[in-house]
Amino acid sequence: MKNINDNIKKIGVIGAGSWGTALANLLADKGYHVDLWAYEKEVVEDIIKQRENRLFLPDISLSENIFPSDSLKSVVSENTFLLIVVPSHTMRDMCKKIASHVQEKTTMITASKGIEDGTYLTMHGVIAECIPAIDKDRIVVLSGPSFAREVAKKVPTAISVASKDRMTAEMVQHIFATDYFRVYVSDDPIGLELGGAVKNVIAIAAGFVDGMQLGLNTRAALITRGLAEIRRLGIRMGANPHTFAGLSGVGDLILTCTGDLSRNYTVGKQLGQGMTMAEIQDKRVTVAEGVRNTSSVYHLAKSLDIELPIINEVYRALYENSSPANAIARLMTRPLGHETIELEEI
Ligand SMILES: NC(=O)C1=CN([C@@H]2O[C@H](COP(=O)(O)OP(=O)(O)OC[C@H]3O[C@@H](n4cnc5c(N)ncnc54)[C@H](O)[C@@H]3O)[C@@H](O)[C@H]2O)C=CC1
Numbered sequence: 001m002k003n004i005n006d007n008i009k010k011i012g013v014i015g016a017g018s019w020g021t022a023l024a025n026l027l028a029d030k031g032y033h034v035d036l037w038a039y040e041k042e043v044v045e046d047i048i049k050q051r052e053n054r055l056f057l058p059d060i061s062l063s064e065n066i067f068p069s070d071s072l073k074s075v076v077s078e079n080t081f082l083l084i085v086v087p088s089h090t091m092r093d094m095c096k097k098i099a100s101h102v103q104e105k106t107t108m109i110t111a112s113k114g115i116e117d118g119t120y121l122t123m124h125g126v127i128a129e130c131i132p133a134i135d136k137d138r139i140v141v142l143s144g145p146s147f148a149r150e151v152a153k154k155v156p157t158a159i160s161v162a163s164k165d166r167m168t169a170e171m172v173q174h175i176f177a178t179d180y181f182r183v184y185v186s187d188d189p190i191g192l193e194l195g196g197a198v199k200n201v202i203a204i205a206a207g208f209v210d211g212m213q214l215g216l217n218t219r220a221a222l223i224t225r226g227l228a229e230i231r232r233l234g235i236r237m238g239a240n241p242h243t244f245a246g247l248s249g250v251g252d253l254i255l256t257c258t259g260d261l262s263r264n265y266t267v268g269k270q271l272g273q274g275m276t277m278a279e280i281q282d283k284r285v286t287v288a289e290g291v292r293n294t295s296s297v298y299h300l301a302k303s304l305d306i307e308l309p310i311i312n313e314v315y316r317a318l319y320e321n322s323s324p325a326n327a328i329a330r331l332m333t334r335p336l337g338h339e340t341i342e343l344e345e346i
């Protein structure tokens with residue numbers, strides 16, 4: 001039987017942070033020719049000379065099928081299958097830069113997690129707005145519980161890909177799937193993206209709990225009530241509520257709220273241990289999307305008049321000098337609620 005992807009031989013990847021590099025390596029290992037654009041010249045040189053990206057994904061040997069480049073124009077204009085994995089706050093600028101080089105019939109997959117401040121668009125919304133040449137059905141979201149380092153080490157992992165067009169999503173499913181990377185199809189891009197973006201904020205709060213050494217009860221409560229907030233926001237944004245029971249909902253929430261590899265959880269934990277945001281950010285080269293996204297999700301919820309108590313508390317701790325201890329105290333003394341009624345409102 002002819003594989004539905006037999007005509008795709010080349011893939012362009014925009015962004016060589018840990019996630020872009022890990023996914024590029026997965027695709028290259030499958031035999032695709034991968035053109036990988038990196039923001040830093042040193043990353044391009046490192047991959048050419050050492051077959052390694054020591055800045056963002058050290059100690060992982062990279063396939064000879066990866067062709068690193070600092071030319072956005074050539075990576076974009078020479079590929080009709082593009083994966084974009086830049087930090088969410090740079091997505092709009094990046095899309096504007098590449099828009100005129102994008103070919104017709106391009107399929108673009110976004111693996112970035114975030115909600116744009118001000119517009120409250122998810123990443124596929126930003127791509128659709130800035131690159132009109134791409135048919136909206138050909139924008140695909142890839143999201144789920146997946147630490148780049150574990151994928152790079154071929155640890156069994158499951159994620160989802162979503163598009164409004166099922167055939168496009170299935171094509172992407174087959175392109176990425178391997179025996180250690182299991183890919184499910186979804187028809188709910190907005191749900192996948194909201195799950196992936198908002199869990200980063202909840203992970204910061206889970207970090208508070210562990211940084212303060214509160215206990216496993218507290219963390220389980222935080223994850224569960226965090227999921228309720230993600231679902232509440234998601235439903236108002238038009239997502240399918242069932243999506244949040246899936247990989248890019250509860251799956252990514254569990255991973256990020258419990259895994260020491262999570263940058264967002266680590267930021268929360270350091271705050272919980274008494275460090276300040278300035279001290280934490282001074283030492284980081286990698287992105288913790290939840291820091292910026294706390295602000296965008298907080299303002300989005302305000303604009304929709306939705307109550308998201310955990311998000312509010314993370315916002316106060318990050319942006320209004322409140323402490324993680326105050327956050328937990330306020331969450332525990334809110335007016336008592338009714339779980340069944342809340343769930344039945346869906
Ligand atoms: N690392 C992971 O395990 C996963 C990351 N993601 C998402 O992937 C996206 C990218 O994150 P990572 O690969 O982890 O990044 P990273 O934290 O490993 O590296 C930072 C990246 O930002 C790039 N960068 C910095 N300034 C830039 C600019 N002005 N324009 C374009 N690029 C710039 C750097 O070149 C580098 O690629 C994020 O949205 C993240 O949430 C999603 C799933 C897993």
Ligand SMILES: O=C(CO)COP(=O)(O)O
Binds near residue numbers: 144147256262263
């Ligand atoms: O999104 C991720 C795993 O699915 C990565 O989480 P962090 O950005 O918190 O490291």
